[in-house]
Amino acid sequence: MIGTGYVGLVSGACFADAAHCQVVCVDSNVGKIEALERGEMPIYEPELGELVQRNVAAGRLRFSTDLPNSVQQAQVVFIAVGTPSRRGDGHADLSYVFRAAEAIGRSLRSPGFTLVVNKSTVPVGTARRVRELVARNAAPGARFEVVSNPEFLRQGTAVRDFMHPERVVIGVPSDREPAAVAQFAPGDGDHAHRALDPDQGSHFDAKECARMLMAKLYGPIARAKQVPILFTNVEEAELIKYAANAFLAMKLEFANEIADLCEVAGADISAVTHAIGLDGRIGADYLQAGPGFGGSCLPKDTRALARIAQEFWRPCRLVETVIEGNEARKRRIAQRIALAAVAERADMNQVYGRCIGILGLTFKAHTDDIRDSPAIFIVRELVELGARVRAYDPRVSHREVRQALGDEIELVQSVHEAAAGADVLAVLTEWPEFRETCAALGPQGLDKLMRQRVLFDARNLWRPVDWQGSGFTYHSIGRPTLYATADETVEKAALDTSPGAVHRFR
Template sequence: MRVTMVGTGYVGLVSGACFADFGHQVICVDKDVGKIDRLHQGIMPIFEPGLEDLVESNVKAGRLSFTTDLSEAVKDADTVFIAVGTPSRRGDGHADLSYVEQAAREIAEHMRGYTVVVNKSTVPVGTGDLVQSIMAEVNPTGDFSVVSNPEFLREGAAIGDFKRPDRVVVGTEDERARQVMRELYRPLFLNETPILFTDRRTSELIKYAANAFLAVKIAYINEMADLCEQVGANVQEVARGIGLDNRIGKKFLNAGPGYGGSCFPKDTLALMRTAQEAHAPVTIVEATVASNTNRKKRMASKIIEACGGDVSGKTIGILGLTFKPNTDDMRDSPSLDIVPALLAAGARIQAYDPEGMEEAKKELTGIEMVEGPYSVAENADALVILTEWDQFRALDFERLSRQMKQPVMVDLRNIYNPDDLRQNGFTYVSIGRK
């Protein structure tokens, strides 16, 4: 099939490359000339394990190409995916649909023949109706269907998630569109992937409901961690004890400094606003958002307390800046709350992240970026683990102790055994454990 992907951000580029790997002819379109030029040179705009090789192999095979010319990409396409950004709108938390609306207008202008227009962007309930009305207004005689097909890609594991998904959700009541989407995803039928066909509005809500539920789990276990600290329990064992219950499940029960990233923060806010306007408030989600916001702010106080209650003039080493490992994404990362708070308290910050330092430089000022975890520890009064990158999991404690002014470690991801650190002379502080 001939597939056009409008937008070469995280979702668009990964989805386009994977569809090409399924054997479809894919054109990825973006208005950013510099980004398209870099993609022609094999330079990825994001870090995602395996993506560079996947793009390269499909470009060489002639199945994947990049352009800034939307008209040429759209006119002969069987399916056109809208995969543009929907950031939180300033002031009210609603999803900003301006890029989606613009894409809909331009697609309607250039499509020829029957075209399935697929909304891959995360959008509020009713956006498919909006896209349909915009396209019908621009091209009253156009033959097209608008479909919802939300993505469920985890940063750092996106290619596997696309090729071996838990499910594929397709929102349409148009039988022609269903047949097109079945053919598009036919390679997944071989793996017996569940494909849920539903109406468009239900499909749109599934995406928000899923992300909000996962955010609730994270906020819940973080609050349990606070309780564990007060009563002398171990949150990791609590998480294991409840996670072995199949009704709960063990995933997303790792206590930490709070969730961040491109999805959970904006999607929970957008769901809240949609629910409030529908006069059906989602109070559990509202409490989750408040809990997570407060948690990220409290983490700086936890670090200051571990340093004796005062970090003025002290050097704090930060390991990890991105919101999670295996990505360079800094959006709503806990580090964006924690680091400025430490700077405001008078600390000097030296930091390292395996992939996120270039992005971090755009968001954080007044800190020193260094190369490697041991450079972070040099003359530090405390070492803080903010992101659980694999290379931070087997540090040489003796070497760290020799390099640091004070052997203090604040492990906000619980990647180490407390006894191991303490036996090596460290003051060790973690989340929800003794």
């Protein structure tokens, strides 16, 4: 497994566990491999630590920085390296994939057959390019094939998703495609047996071998739940991944647009999405309105699909609109939080010096990943508006946050500390801990900590009714704001002597 990130590490550990094969997870990041060898998880992913530990102990899983040696020993080599957005144009940056392909080519064992599987999310035509690069770098006579096997796991539930997929997609070069190795004369024998045994010489069928190896690997996972294994051509497999992610992003953006409408129309978005989600043609997943979608996949994959479509002269207008809508949404949520901090006085100068408590920096709960997190974008905007930000997230790496945001914000260790002295407390990630701690504190506990009684719930963790009569102003997404009673808030505002302290509550 080349690349030991969210996808590579989870896939490697799951294959070792389910298919009982020997897996070596390779990474060029020495620190990551050293941590894994010490038994430390370089990422936070529920169930992963235990799974890795079990398979290391069973002698099925190990870690290495030695790509050539690992590839030489392997029958199947997965490429699971990152494909981030290329700076400037939104295209997928394929440099990590291509570098891995070249290194694999240089390391192929010969004689023997190696199946190269591209698991990274890549634009149409990449598998073909990987095939060329492997061939160009391989020793004469090295036999290999390249297939595409997009991954659909979600961070936060990655192990469960991998072990219980809804489908497995395997893109194999079509039969029109010339073999990636020297052409062998057609033979007569038992193809099933011979396909798996390259030493059978002239009867060896690389594509058939690729299909069978993949079916064998996924067999234990797919068989248990009768999961369909879909064999497609490589172009289809590459497009399926982008189309699926773009569709999910579209659902989220749709829910966000309807949420905006609900706020002014006196409707509750959860009632609307619950009802439409029950329609089997629509489905309830990915209909949660929020601060905008983020993470290491949906933003970059929608951008990449838009670019691919433009290059093929078939622009995907819907996807382009979703990307624009999401960028505008994150900015708008930042503005709404800033306005909430100054009791909606429509003067952004008032935001200067206001203290904003932030709960959650990761792009969603149950992960430590802040890549393309809406929370990071929103905090950056708030800092630019002059706010003082104090943020708490239970899992995030402080080093990574510092890299993303610099020293402009204060990172704290608890909900209590984030709330202390805050003009508004904003929930940006749906960690259950935030709901539980705030419930335990209750409105009185929060009131004692905060400077103003204002909450901004960008994840709809609570219902407005939970804050009714509490003296708090409660802003949420897709639901009319619940305002504090005038008496209680005026009393609080009287203590505040800073500029912009006269609050207007409806």
